[in-house]
Amino acid sequence: MKTAHREAPPRYVIAEIRHLLAKSGCPLCHAEAEALERFLFWFFHESYGEPEIVLQYVRSRGFCAEHLKLVAERGPQWQVSAMFSWIIEDLLTALRTSLAAVAEKRPLRFRSWRKGATRVVEPTAGCLFCDVIERTQESLIPMLLEALEYDETLRARFVEVGGCCVPHALLVARSARGEQQRGLLLVLEVLQKQLESTKHDLDEFFRKADYRYAHEPRGAEQHAWRRALVQFGYKSDRESPTQRQTSQEQGAHCPPRKRG
Numbered sequence: 288m289k290t291a292h293r294e295a296p297p298r299y300v301i302a303e304i305r306h307l308l309a310k311s312g313c314p315l316c317h318a319e320a321e322a323l324e325r326f327l328f329w330f331f332h333e334s335y336g337e338p339e340i341v342l343q344y345v346r347s348r349g350f351c352a353e354h355l356k357l358v359a360e361r362g363p364q365w366q367v368s369a370m371f372s373w374i375i376e377d378l379l380t381a382l383r384t385s386l387a388a389v390a391e392k393r394p395l396r397f398r399s400w401r402k403g404a405t406r407v408v409e410p411t412a413g414c415l416f417c418d419v420i421e422r423t424q425e426s427l428i429p430m431l432l433e434a435l436e437y438d439e440t441l442r443a444r445f446v447e448v449g450g451c452c453v454p455h456a457l458l459v460a461r462s463a464r465g466e467q468q469r470g471l472l473l474v475l476e477v478l479q480k481q482l483e484s485t486k487h488d489l490d491e492f493f494r495k496a497d498y499r500y501a502h503e504p505r506g507a508e509q510h511a512w513r514r515a516l517v518q519f520g521y522k523s524d525r526e527s528p529t530q531r532q533t534s535q536e537q538g539a540h541c542p543p544r545k546r547g
């Protein structure tokens with residue numbers, strides 16, 4: 288069984304990982320950003336109104352805080368109005384039903400009364416956009432590990448781009464299987480090297496803040512705090528518009544296939 292995995296990964300795996308390693312920074316962060324852009328392209332154009340999609344964001348009572356921000360910043364007026372009209376309509380129906388049932392009841396036990404009043408209001412589905420991210424991770428992490436296990440060029444490129452951010456490296460570690468040990472080892476080694484470099488620069492920042500060394504010229508250590516934030520998964524708002532535009536253009540030329 289094990290020898291079967293010693294073969295080179297399929298060409299589409301190599302092509303996909305090579306694409307994600309084309310620019311510097313965490314390849315899985317790039318994959319998520321691109322998947323979200325592709326999804327948004329269809330979402331705001333048409334799928335926001337498809338019954339299956341509507342059902343999910345109605346049942347999730349909207350979106351998680353991060354993706355609500357995305358909807359607020361990117362959503363066109365008509366689509367956002369329609370979406371919240373359906374979300375609110377369903378929430379109001381649930382509230383009317385539960386309040387009619389409990390309003391007259393004297394609460395013998397507050398906890399059970401509260402449960403009766405709010406049970407139907409609670410979300411019963413996850414955030415639609417978080418699901419897109421999760422599906423991307425599920426498909427891309429095994430591909431990344433497979434490529435890093437066997438392809439020397441991609442291993443070298445992975446080192447060059449600085450590997451994965453901390454949250455993604457940990458996610459990769461949790462997903463890795465026995466035959467991907469070499470790939471996982473590389474992910475962890477690059478992470479260690481990157482963190483050591485940032486720690487060195489942070490120490491350097493504090494050293495130069497000391498009046499005895501304050502005359503020394505400032506360098507890369509001045510940006511170490513920003514690098515640390517990105518390493519721990521922060522997506523810079525200042526970077527994203529260009530990235531978004533590029534991805535959106537790519538999406539416009541090569542629209543993804545709709546699911547379902």
Ligand SMILES: [Zn+2]
Nearest residue numbers: 313316452455
């Ligand atoms: Zn990442």
Ligand SMILES: [Zn+2]
Nearest residue numbers: 351354414417
């Ligand atoms: Zn979300």
